[in-house]
Amino acid sequence: MDKLLVLKALADDSRMKLLALLLERTYCVRALAWKLQLSEATVSQHLKVLREAGLLVGEKRGYFMHYEVQCGVLHEMARELEALTEIRRVVCSPEIGGCPLAEQGEGHTRHILKETRKKHCPYPADNIKQ
Amino acid sequence: MDKLLVLKALADDSRMKLLALLLERTYCVRALAWKLQLSEATVSQHLKVLREAGLLVGEKRGYFMHYEVQCGVLHEMARELEALTEIRRVVCSPEIGGCPLAEQGEGHTRHILKETRKKHCPYPADNIKQ
DNA sequence: GTTTTGATTAGGTAATTACCAAATTGAATA
């Protein structure tokens, strides 16, 4: 799953409406266009974006396309957002083993010298350039 | 929470990276710009988008801004995606009480007459216009 | 085989977005 592609697909009002409609039942493109007050071409393009993100799978039945929402991708995406929140903050605690940032070679150690900056920005100006 | 605003904010690679970085710890804008190889102005604008979506809250401490990721909004967003998947399909089942779509005045009843279309598109062409 | 018809693609436009350099802001310090 391409996380970014899915988010971009979801980040549009018309496409969210299409998903919601297609979750409820099957609609032909003309019906979707009518519901959203858009041209069929525009709807078709939105459906393509959703398809390319993996959120829809289409199948032609008779005259009409039948689109099915891939709930699995929605679940996966939700899980990805949850996973983000699980990132824990790195904190300096000299008492119990020093500062994990000091070893990263990211210029953090310098701050220990400059007290005023230590508390504020782990990347002071004179440490970033170059 | 403006769902669409949050999705739009998340649907960008740079902004996702900013969130991930800021979840781990505080960075000054210059540090973020350096990490992402973007100008400080650009990063500042991305931070604004994230702020306006409610994903970040900033506080000035000394010279520097301290941004905090609002995990609550991420959780909410994840929950919204889950909620989407909970939409259940409406199905016609004449045996147990007829067709729930027939009463919606959406032109569904007509399909019962046109057998070939009934199975495919609930909105045939001649039923949509106007 | 030709016609019909739902869906897609092509071509073009207006609006939005991502980016940068330069100017501005405003809190902290000297």
Added chain:
DNA sequence: TATTCAATTTGGTAATTACCTAATCAAAAC
């Protein structure tokens, strides 16, 4: 009070996107 400096805003550009109409495609019906 004046200066410093991180962050933001402004102004401008190139790329992307959402939308339309018209043309094309492909399956079904005749």
